[in-house]
Amino acid sequence: MGTKGKEKIITVLFWFSALIIIAILVGIIGYIVVKGISAISWDFITQPPSRAGKEGGISTTIIGTIYLTLVAMILAVPFGVGAALYLEEYGRKNTRFGYALKLTAETLAGIPSIVYGLFGFVFFVIFLNMGWSILSGGLTLAIMILPTITRTAQEAVIAVPQEYRSNSFALGATKWYTIKRLILPAAAPGIVTGIILSIGRAVGESAAVILTAGSSLGMPLNITDPARTMAVHLYILAMEGISMERAFGTALLIIVLIVIINYLANLSLRKLARQ
Amino acid sequence: MKIKLKSEEVKVFYKDFQALHGIDIDIYENRVTALIGPSxxxxxxxxxxxxxxxxxxxxxKTEGRIYLDQKDIYSAEIDVVALRKKVGMVFQKPSVFPMSIYENVAYGPKIHGIKNKAQLDSIVEKSLIAANLWQEVKERVHKPAAGLSGGQQQRLVIARVLAVEPEVILMDEPASALDPISTSKLEELIGELKKNYTIVIVTHNMQQAARVSDYTGFFLNGELIEYSKTKELFVNPRDKRTEDYITGRFG
Structure with a gap:
């Protein structure tokens, strides 16, 4: 067979792989939409669940999800980005400490979430006596996503051209000024990507959350209140055979919520970067 | 003629490697001093x-003393930020920041605390005019600086340096990434700038050194081999190594 023929076959094969990926994605989302759309109504979104979720809506779990994710992000983002900035801009390069931190971050990123859940349960819920609460769950999720945020922020900061720094310093800028005005804006898209990935993980997490935030159907008001997130609600609805239709409805809303949160995160952080 | 900068026994070490073996040089105010030598x-x-x-x-690690207006810039009471405000630097590769032309020029003044918009506006315009860039960009100062050509970017970088009102401008092979037309524009600009600034330029290009500078220093293996008026150095080099270098026998 000639070179041209081979090229053609390879092109078709790659095209086919791309097609399969798209088909799977569209298939799953389409299936969830078809199965879940009938459960969704205004009441489903705005009413609290009753009779263990058989009736009513899922409003408390939506609030629980947003609340928990927000707490996790507020805890994890400053520390993650701060650690990345320390490692790349302040700390000495190529030290054992930096290497150890990089290795730790990568190892931590690979630990299954249920292990984090177990740790959070023993440490925050029982040992620190925080009980099943937004706080325990938020702390556990924060620890879980911290490695991802740190590593992506680190990569984003590394990718900022070295010349920006030397030019800025040569103009008399301090490190902090350079970071604030040049490095962070230039690294923002990369950092936002890490944050969005982490939001996705936090919103979708069930195992670690069930062990640390509990599965109460009440409306979480205080940070010390327990809460059930949408993912946990979905799990319980499906596992206990309460209602498959409502489980799919919840799944659909999780996807919608993630899309909305990503959009907002993108928008606000880009705006922040421009200032 | 006033000595603006004076170095005494300047030695630089990179870990175990000694890059400079005691440099003594006087750099004169409002003159262009070229530093030449092989890579x-x-x-x-x-x-x-x-x-x-x-x-x-x-x-x-740096040893020795460098005096700027008789003050040792390596002494403990010197504030590096203040020093770098007085001594600006233009690098080999023009590196414009990912922001507008205006913001690039205003970057330095803002570091040093200038916030007033009218004042910034005037600094930006003045600096762009001094860098011979104003005419080309005045309609689009709020557009991203990345849209400028290489030669324009280098002049923007110079405007950014001028905006902090330095006294000395260091240029590290500023034309090496530029095409011939942009290079000649830059050389013309250097000639204009020396009226108000003391310029030290590192260049690979001996013709350029001969064209733009008043004084030239020839470096070899971390030593200053010869330093004199540019004409003298190129016409009547005292040292055999200088002669070999400028006649193209090595380097």
Whole structure:
């Protein structure tokens, strides 16, 4: 067979792989939409669940999800980005400490979430006596996503051209000024990507959350209140055979919520970067 | 003629490697001083001792004294930020920041606390005019600087340096990434700038050194071999090594 023929076959094969990926994605989302759309109504979104979720809506779990994710992000983002900035801009390069931190971050990123859940349960819920609460769950999720945020922020900061720094310093800028005005804006898209990935993980997490935030159907008001997130609600609805239709409805809303949160995160952080 | 900068026994070490072996040089005010020599001879390293930029490289040690207006810039009471405000630097590769032309020029003044918009506007315009860029960009100062050509970017970088009102401008092979037309524009600009500034330029290009500078120093293996008026150095080099270099026998 000639070179041209081979090229053609390879092109078709790659095209086919791309097609399969798209088909799977569209298939799953389409299936969830078809199965879940009938459960969704205004009441489903705005009413609290009753009779263990058989009736009513899922409003408390939506609030629980947003609340928990927000707490996790507020805890994890400053520390993650701060650690990345320390490692790349302040700390000495190529030290054992930096290497150890990089290795730790990568190892931590690979630990299954249920292990984090177990740790959070023993440490925050029982040992620190925080009980099943937004706080325990938020702390556990924060620890879980911290490695991802740190590593992506680190990569984003590394990718900022070295010349920006030397030019800025040569103009008399301090490190902090350079970071604030040049490095962070230039690294923002990369950092936002890490944050969005982490939001996705936090919103979708069930195992670690069930062990640390509990599965109460009440409306979480205080940070010390327990809460059930949408993912946990979905799990319980499906596992206990309460209602498959409502489980799919919840799944659909999780996807919608993630899309909305990503959009907002993108928008606000880009705006922040421009200032 | 007033001596603006004076170095005494300047030595620089990168870990175990000694890059400069005691440099003594007088640099005159409102003159262009060119530093020439083959790659790795220490001319750029010396340039970076004048604004203490070498300090940013881990494992670098500098010895000796450099006086700017009779004040030792390596003494403990010197504030590096204030020093770098007085001694600006233009790098080899024009590096515009990912922001508008205006913001690039205003970057430096803002570091030094200028916030007033009218004042910034006037600094930006003045600096762009002084860098011979105003005519080309005045309609689009709020557009991203990345849209400028290479030569324009280098002049923007110079405008950014001028905006902090330095007294000395260090240039590290500023034309090496530019095409011939942009290079001649830059050389013309250097000739204009020396009226108000003291310029030290590192260059690979001997014709350029001959064209733009009043004084020339020849560096080799971390030593200053010869330093004199540019004409003298190129016409009547005293040292055999200088002669070999400028006649193209090595380097």
């Amino acid at each position: 790795g001879c220490g001319k750029s390293t010396f340039l970076r001792t004048i604004n203490r930029l070498n300090e940013l490289i881990q494992g670098t």
